[in-house]
Amino acid sequence: MHFFRLRLVAALLVGITLISVGSTYFDVLTHKHNLSTDLERRTKWYGASLQPQVEQQMTMAHPEAVPQLLQRLRLYPDQPGLAVYDTHGQLVAATGNVTPLRTISQNFLKRPLTEGKEIAAFVKFPPRGLLSLASDKRSAEPAGYGPVRLWYEYAIPLHNGQLTVGALVMVADADYIRQASVDVWRRSFLNIAAMVILVVVVTLLMVRWFLQEPVTRAAEWLRQLRQGKVHIGEAAKEFGYLVPIANEVTSLAEHLTKARAAAETEARLRDAAEHVWTAHRLAVHVREKLGNGKLYVVSNREPYMHVKQCSTVECVVPPSGLVTALEPVLQACDGTWIAHGSGSEDAAFVDEHDHLRVPPDDPRYTLRRVWLSEEEVSGHYEGFSNEGLWPLCHMAHTRPIFRVQDWEYYQQVNAKFAEVLVEEMRDTEHPVVFIQDYHFALLPRMVKNLRPDARVAIFWHIPWPNAEAFSICPWQAELLDGLLGADVIGFHIQSHCNNFLDTVDRTLEARTDWEQFSILRGGHTSLVKPFPISVAWDEHMTEQAENVHHGSLNGAGLKKDAEDSWNRLPDSDERLHSDLHRELGIEGKHLLVGVDRMDYTKGIVERLLAVEYLLDEHPWYLEKIVFAQIAAPSRTRVPSYIALKAQVEETVERINRKFEKSGWKPVILIERQCSHKEVTRYYKAADICLVTSLHDGMNLVSKEFLAARSDGDGVLILSRFAGAAQELRDALTVNPYDVRQVAEAIRTGLEMSPGERRLRIDRMRQQIKEHNVYRWAAMVLTDVCAVRIEGEVLADPGRHQHPVTA
Structure with missing residues (x-):
């Protein structure tokens, strides 16, 4: 930090100095130009007023009267010095500070004498004293030397008709212009010095208050976090205004904390020979089971949707048990979730392939949005799915409604999702498809027809009624045939599985194996099993809470530890x-x-x-x-x-x-x-x-x-x-x-x-x-990955072992 402050101060010194010097330089040039222009204008005006009188005297051929004329014309000491030269460049008369007038070069006088034009110039001259107006110009000697001064010389031709008879020269002291520039530089130097000191002091204070102290606090927070003494949620106040850094560091800290908690949990589970599933354990298990394959989840409801709230667009998580159950699974294995893009602003947040990486703050998997028309939503979702299948499968005494048009839209939407799913699986050798719920009963058969090598599972999240109740549906055979395209068909409980097998047994030409709970139809076997779905379990937070609870019951010393633990909870x-x-x-x-x-x-x-x-x-x-x-x-x-x-x-x-x-x-x-x-x-x-x-x-x-x-x-x-x-x-x-x-x-x-x-x-x-949900996902994916696809050579003999003991 000390080296950082030195570099910052040096950079400020150099930067402010360069900017100030450049600004002052242009100010000096402007000021000098204004003063020079003003001097030139005044001198020319003064010369123009004298020219007629001097020309008249020279025309009258009375040179001896010229000195007296110049004396009368120069009324004030601060007026320019005056001199008159003849056509040969010889000084005829002079008044004022005549030393510079005596040294005017012939080249300077050449233009007014020979060409009849005005000429002006700024010159530097070291004056050698003043000459008495009465002294002889040939015998005059300089009275002494002085410092170099700046002078302004201006020569006007004198005419007699068309004939040039001499030149009137005026010399004005312009050294005040140079002195004014020096004064500007001097004042600027003092301003620069004061500004540099002020900026450096303020910058050092700001670095200390707004950078050094927050960074020091943040470093201390990270150290305590590493030691497990603070909670992640306390990061915002430590990082202060460094919100982007705080967000990234907090995300990193969360991952590290979860990884450490997962490692500790796995170690404890191995030591205790328990079988509790965690997100980390599921991720390892799914990668092992999938091998070089990839997981695709299909559902009607998307896990994230973009909607307009007032004047802003927000990314919200729809309230759904399905989302609650599947979100940890997709995050664990970086799969692809295919769902209906139902948010009002969904289309604005996908790429050219309708893809979006989610969650927004920490992308872990891909969401592929499928677009449905209003008619398709009304017929497929609201009509056949929720006015037909939903009341059909629930004993809620609400009469199911089946319309031919709704059935047509149901088929159409299932076919659209099948097309999108096959497109997503195009470059995947061993895809695993996990279809969700009653919205897609036809999808398993469609996918199997297009990709026979895909392993397909469908989970029916609602009850399955008895065979008599399901027979109300006019298209029960088509729905059952679609479901039997899946390799694994999952329900919540065994009675739902029994109802499904009984329904197939009464409706279709198929071989039902009640011992293995499988159905053989058209040379394809579908396994029917119960997979009770659950919720995610936050092992890390649960352990903290349990430590608090037990500590409060075990004496004063542990009670103090429990109180400290509570203070660390969010x-x-x-x-x-x-x-x-x-x-x-x-x-x-x-x-x-x-x-x-x-x-x-x-x-x-x-x-x-x-x-x-x-x-x-x-x-x-x-x-x-x-x-x-x-x-x-x-x-x-x-x-x-x-x-x-x-x-x-x-x-x-x-x-x-x-x-x-x-x-x-x-x-x-x-x-x-x-x-x-x-x-x-x-x-x-x-x-x-x-x-x-x-x-x-x-x-x-x-x-x-x-x-x-x-x-x-x-x-x-x-x-x-x-x-x-x-x-x-x-x-x-x-x-x-x-x-x-x-x-x-x-x-x-x-x-x-x-x-x-x-x-x-x-x-x-x-x-x-x-x-928990991790165990649920592990059981389903293990069974579907264990399916033997005809013609496939198994690379891992232990691939099909079930991860969960009964």
């Missing part, structure tokens, strides 16, 4: 709890939370009725509980969803009108898209989370709630009709259609002892930890 659960309660105006009250899309399968109305029943039957909970329902808008152009929205709003208004008192109302309805960070605040602050969907494939809200509860507290009330109920045995399981049962479950959760709450949630969190 937000403690206690602080989040109090902040959110204060924002909602419900301090001192129990918070119940529901987080869903505005969908008729989520049981939102039934949940509200359960809260109403609780307050009716147990009035002592009045003014003691608040139920916050986050209901993100969904499929807002589908009639059944429009009707549901109106019903929910009417129910909330009726319940609040029935029970509300001054400063309290029982239900808060939040109808907007909330970020994952916002939702996590509600998870952490809630006493109870209600997941009472009428029918669900899995429902990741229940698992997100458990993953967020690093404090080891809280109660989960879970629908028996959600796939998660088969894994989360310690939740309070309810029939969502039984309003009384749900209300009693809420009462049980509110009155449950802290010990039982912690025991239940700890067991469920352990289940989520061991069966």
Whole structure:
């Protein structure tokens, strides 16, 4: 830093000096030019006024009278010296400082005497004293020498008609012009010196205050970060105004912290012979399984979309369990995600191939956007997918609607995605395709027909109904045939697999193997397996929270360590709890939370009725509980969803009108898209989370709630009709259609002892930890990579070993 300051000061000195000297030089030239021009103008004006009188005297041939004339004409001492020369260049008379006049060269006089033209010049002359006007010009001697001075000489021809009879010469002292230039240089030097000193002092202070101190603090932060004594989120205040550097260093620190945490976790897992999957472990596993192949994920919803918010464009993450589940997978293996570009500004952020590297702040994989027309979105997504297949597969008592036109658009969109997918796989030798959900039931067969060498898996994120219910669909055979183009077909739970096999058995000509859970059709085998999807697990943050929890239970010394650990966390659960309660105006009250899309399968109305029943039957909970329902808008152009929205709003208004008192109302309805960070605040602050969907494939809200509860507290009330109920045995399981049962479950959760709450949630969190999304992705990709493609030679004999023991 000392050497840096020296170089900075030297650079400032040189730069300021050069700029100031250059500026002064041009100022001096301008000032000198102005003074010279003024002197020339005054001298010429003075000469023009004298010329007629001197010409008259010379014309009269009275040379002896010329000296007296010059004396009369030169009235003031500061006027130029005057001299008259004859046609031979001989001095006739002079007045004023005549020494320079005596030394005027014949060359200077040649032009006015011979050519009859004016002439002017600046000359330097060392004066030798003054000559007396009365002395004889031939015997005059200089009185002494003086310093060199600048003079201005001006000669005018004297005429008698057309005849030149002499020359009038004027000599003015111009040394003041030179002296003025010297004065300007002197003043500029002082200004330059003062400016340099001031700038250097200010610069050194700025370097110290705005550069040296932030850099020193940042270096200390990096050192403490390396030692694990501070949290990454504290970087902004250390780097100060160096925000770009802070962002990059923070990103680097996050990667280093995660890498260190992953290494520590892997070492501990190997030591304990555990099987917890992490993002780092998944990345290594996927690279090993894929070999020189590449992973392609296809879904209707994109993981990042660009939308216009007011006057700015923002990149947002759509609220979706699918995005939550697949984002870590794509980041781990740098694959390609192909999805519908539904954002209003999406087209402005892709390259010429419709590609975009995401996430924006730390690109880890490629997003390929596919463009659909309004008619295709309406027919494929809103029509056949969400008015047909969605209610068909959910036992929500909403009649499915099947239109021929919607079916045609469904086929068209599947074909468009197949074309894009094959184009993306053009230069890939061993592609692995992972298709998501009911929007693309026809896509597996289309891809297999175009690329038989591709390994294809599809995961059906919603329930699969029994064969009788599915037979309602007019195109059930086409849908099943499309799905059977996949090598691996995944569902959340085994009962969905059983329903699918039974549906195929009753509908198509195929050989169904109930022992191996596979289907052979047209010489191609499809494996049907359950893969319970889950959420990501932040092992590093969980360990910190667990250390805090255990430390608070093990004496004063450990309690102090726990308090220090809490201070290093980005937000403690206690602080989040109090902040959110204060924002909602419900301090001192129990918070119940529901987080869903505005969908008729989520049981939102039934949940509200359960809260109403609780307050009716147990009035002592009045003014003691608040139920916050986050209901993100969904499929807002589908009639059944429009009707549901109106019903929910009417129910909330009726319940609040029935029970509300001054400063309290029982239900808060939040109808907007909330970020994952916002939702996590509600998870952490809630006493109870209600997941009472009428029918669900899995429902990741229940698992997100458990993953967020690093404090080891809280109660989960879970629908028996959600796939998660088969894994989360310690939740309070309810029939969502039984309003009384749900209300009693809420009462049980509110009155449950802290010990039982912690025991239940700890067991469920352990289940989520061991069966997280990384394990889910590893299981699916392992099975699809293990598929033997006809004619392919396996390079790795151990490639097909399953990574997870049963």
